[in-house]
Amino acid sequence: MQIGEIASATGLSRDTLRFYEKRGLLRARRSANGYRDYPPEAVDWLRYIKLAQTLGFTLAEIEADLPLLAEPDAAGPQLRAALERKLADIDQRINGLHLLRGELARRLGDDMQDCPLQSAAT
Numbered sequence: 001m002q003i004g005e006i007a008s009a010t011g012l013s014r015d016t017l018r019f020y021e022k023r024g025l026l027r028a029r030r031s032a033n034g035y036r037d038y039p040p041e042a043v044d045w046l047r048y049i050k051l052a053q054t055l056g057f058t059l060a061e062i063e064a065d066l067p068l069l070a071e072p073d074a075a076g077p078q079l080r081a082a083l084e085r086k087l088a089d090i091d092q093r094i095n096g097l098h099l100l101r102g103e104l105a106r107r108l109g110d111d112m113q114d115c116p117l118q119s120a121a122t
Contacts, residue, residue, distance in 0.1 A: 010046040
């Protein structure tokens with residue numbers, strides 16, 4: 001598949017495909033005329049990347065887990081563990097945001113005659 005075909009099949013831009021290739025997330029052979037030639041299974045890899053990003057995974061996390069797709073029989077438990085780690089991370093961030101929200105609400109409740117950022121020690 002050439003870059004335009006794979007871009008159409010995945011909804012990704014050509015620039016994104018080139019970026020992924022530069023990072024090593026995607027591999028293409030070069031044809032005699034220098035065009036990129038992607039294997040058909042690259043579409044599945046790219047869909048995996050898009051889904052993982054939608055679920056909150058960074059490209060670095062995706063890079064670490066991509067080899068799991070090469071052995072789908074063994075991937076299930078490892079991908080489940082990655083999802084559990086991501087869920088725990090999100091829960092931790094939510095808790096941090098609740099604390100931050102409480103602190104902001106407290107400062108807004110202070111006497112607004114003074115700057116609410118100056119009373120940081122209270």
